[in-house]
Amino acid sequence: MKSSNKLYAFGCDFSPDTGEGFLANAILSHVQRTNDVVVYGDPVVRLLRRRPLSRDRLLPLYLFVVILGYLARNRRVLLLNYAAIWNFLNAALVRFGASLGPITGSVFIVPRSARLRDRVLRLYIQRILVGAFLRLYPRGRLVWAATPSVMAQFERAQMPRLTFGFPFAVHVVARNCADKKFDIFIYSGHHPIKNHSAALAAVSTLASANYKVCYVGPDFVGNGLSVTAFFNLPEALFNQYLGESRLYISFSFEDAGITGMKALAFGVPILCPARSGLAYMTAYDAEFCYDDPDALDDICDKAGHILSRPQDYSTRAALYFSRARSATAQSIEIWSNDL
Numbered sequence: 001m002k003s004s005n006k007l008y009a010f011g012c013d014f015s016p017d018t019g020e021g022f023l024a025n026a027i028l029s030h031v032q033r034t035n036d037v038v039v040y041g042d043p044v045v046r047l048l049r050r051r052p053l054s055r056d057r058l059l060p061l062y063l064f065v066v067i068l069g070y071l072a073r074n075r076r077v078l079l080l081n082y083a084a085i086w087n088f089l090n091a092a093l094v095r096f097g098a099s100l101g102p103i104t105g106s107v108f109i110v111p112r113s114a115r116l117r118d119r120v121l122r123l124y125i126q127r128i129l130v131g132a133f134l135r136l137y138p139r140g141r142l143v144w145a146a147t148p149s150v151m152a153q154f155e156r157a158q159m160p161r162l163t164f165g166f167p168f169a170v171h172v173v174a175r176n177c178a179d180k181k182f183d184i185f186i187y188s189g190h191h192p193i194k195n196h197s198a199a200l201a202a203v204s205t206l207a208s209a210n211y212k213v214c215y216v217g218p219d220f221v222g223n224g225l226s227v228t229a230f231f232n233l234p235e236a237l238f239n240q241y242l243g244e245s246r247l248y249i250s251f252s253f254e255d256a257g258i259t260g261m262k263a264l265a266f267g268v269p270i271l272c273p274a275r276s277g278l279a280y281m282t283a284y285d286a287e288f289c290y291d292d293p294d295a296l297d298d299i300c301d302k303a304g305h306i307l308s309r310p311q312d313y314s315t316r317a318a319l320y321f322s323r324a325r326s327a328t329a330q331s332i333e334i335w336s337n338d339l
Contacts, residue, residue: 007035007339008070011061011080013049014039018233018256023146024080024283026171027101030332031078033339040066048094056082064089071096078339085150086129091136099339102146102167105130107153107254109275111192118192142338144331149256150279166281166332168258169324174265177243181212182228183307184266185245187259188217194252195273198293202249203227205296206303214241247306250278251293257281264321269306269313271299282320287313 009028015021030038040063048059070077078099083090084105094100107130110122112174134157137143142161145151151164183205190198196219203215207226215229216238223229233241237261242248248263250272260278263270272278274289282288287306290299306313 088132107149166327169328
């Protein structure tokens with residue numbers, strides 16, 4: 001029996017400008033409704049959060065040690081992030097009594113033009129780490145899978161207590177913007193599975209076809225009549241420009257995608273790789289998916305078709321968001337009741 005009713009929440013990243021931080025804050029806000037929550041922080045945590053490398057690589061190890069100390073004192077512990085399925089240390093913490101937030105990861109997914117290093121890391125090293133997680137995670141504990149590829153691994157392992165949902169879905173606020181300034185919104189970055197080079201090529205190709213493009217991300221130089229480019233944007237402006245676009249195109253193979261979920265919530269139809277979490281969100285709708293991020297002629301044709309019937313596809317986008325939100329709300333209730 002735990003010595004206190006307080007729930008001690010641990011997280012590496014609570015920044016509103018990152019996907020991990022958005023996810024952690026979304027879950028924290030839900031848990032705080034029914035629990036007396038203490039969010040852990042100390043000078044070492046604040047120091048390691050200052051730089052992305054130390055936050056992503058060193059802070060999880062430091063928090064692992066701190067959490068072990070809290071569990072040794074019989075405290076209730078919740079780890080909000082980074083709860084990736086390949087971090088088997090988190091599964092070990094569950095064996096000692098900790099609870100995990102949604103378990104994330106894009107498992108065995110490689111970029112379109114993957115380097116040898118990426119293939120070895122994602123096809124072989126990940127397999128070893130995921131296997132260790134599955135062996136260590138207590139079979140009697142509930143699992144909240146937050147991406148389709150993670151769900152597939154737990155199903156393959158025949159975990160008896162399993163729920164699925166995109167955790168950020170219930171914290172994305174639906175909106176409808178009638179004033180459209182851009183035809184297409186593209187957001188990209190340097191992570192290998194985002195297929196960044198394909199996104200950059202698409203910006204130029206779509207601009208040449210006289211589409212008004214809003215691009216957010218690195219490496220694109222110059223604004224013009226057809227392209228409005230930003231390295232990054234504050235959250236409010238990012239959401240505003242996304243909502244003022246007629247179509248969102250993703251080139252990423254990642255197994256989730258907060259921006260894509262926001263687009264659907266804003267009634268903005270999406271185009272995404274068929275090998276992605278966004279495709280799962282749209283029930284693999286053939287008109288919202290494409291096969292090859294480098295096949296720009298096919299992507300342009302699909303974009304033109306969607307843009308020719310904006311209201312029909314906007315309604316469909318909102319429907320997909322509503323379904324994802326409803327399913328996720330059920331998963332959160334199941335998970336929170338198990339804490």
